[in-house]
Amino acid sequence: MEIKERILEIVQKRESDLPTLPDVVDNLIRAASDENTTTEDLAKIISHDLGMTNKLIKLANSVYYAQRNKVDTIKRAISVIGFDEIIGIALGMEILSSVLDTSGLSLDMKALWIHGIGVATASKQLAKKTNPGITGKIFVPALLHDMGKVIFSVYFKREYNEVRQYALENRRPLYFSENILFKLDHAALSALLMTRWNFPASIILPCRFHHAPESAPIQYRHQALIINLADYLTQKAQMGHSGNPIPVTIKNAPKKIGINESAMIQIIESLKAKEPQIKEFFKITTAVR
Structure with a gap:
């Protein structure tokens, strides 16, 4: 069975060992x-x-x-x-x-969560500057946009290590490397997982298309564009770690969103300044109950 089929079976099979919410x-x-x-x-x-x-x-x-x-x-x-x-x-x-204490993962889950908080923070700032009407809706998909990486890391440890190695050696983005080796990337897997858990489209679709925002349904295109650029800016600010060897965004993303270079630099600096607050956010939300 090919890796993609195994992944799909885990996510789509009703009686799988995926965490039950x-x-x-x-x-x-x-x-x-x-x-x-x-x-x-x-x-x-x-x-x-x-x-x-x-x-x-x-x-x-x-x-x-x-x-x-x-x-x-x-x-x-x-x-x-x-x-x-x-x-x-x-x-x-x-x-x-459900995954923080899992050992031997190819990705650091704590660093990935800090990255997610950073992307959510940057996404809100971008939304306020370019489309205030979606400011309240962007935080959730931005925070959860990399959920597919969690499933890859937990259920396909060895294979995902190979993906990460390929990305590192070839200086390619992680989603590109996932598609080469798995024929499925973490954005698509996030959407499958969210669909299984009955998430609303307002969360699923911006996540699904955050690496291909111009393919998103028009209603969610701006949200997907924002998450794409926020992901890049968070990596440039070195906030947490997404597993990507290189920060990457789509061509002309700032122009398509409606933001200039100085505003992007301002957001990067703001993220760096907010590092203590973001780390406190992480500490509170991951504390053992």
Whole structure:
């Protein structure tokens, strides 16, 4: 059986050993898909998981969100962090917690999560400058855009080491090397995994096309472009590590998004300045409950 077929079997087979998301995460995904979900609804879902509640309240009080007044309820934490963002962070925490202690991985999961936080941070900055209407929606797909790499690393350790070696020796991006050796890249795998878990299209499609944004459905093209460029800027800022041997973005990405060179440099410097806050964000969200 070819590697691609084995990968697809793991993701698509109902009785596979992929991590099963807790009920609270299933409920959060349903909440993310329902436009009628209120802050009260979301607070009620999260409050059923005390560990998650405590982490999110602690995160809302962190220097990353710079609140003057103490946050002491999950409802207030939602208003501070943001409705969509808190869903993405909760999802990311649960998914990451299932693999953080796995040994022998070709990718450093902690460095990958810090990279994801960096990309989410940069994506919000890019959205504010170029398309403010999507600022609240971009954080979640940006944070989770590399989820496919987690599956490659955990379930195909030896083969993914070969992919990384190929990328390093040939100075090629990781997604390119994955397609050469696996005939499937981490963006496509992320979308398959998110589909299995019933994520909404607003999260799936920007992730699916973050390395080929111009192939994205028009409704999600700008989000995919933003994640593509934010990924590049986060690598240039050396924030975490995505496994890529070289930072790469599509041709003329800044122009297509509507941003200039000086603004990009400003975002890189902002990410570097935010490193302590991003590392605190990482520490809180990955702490053992």
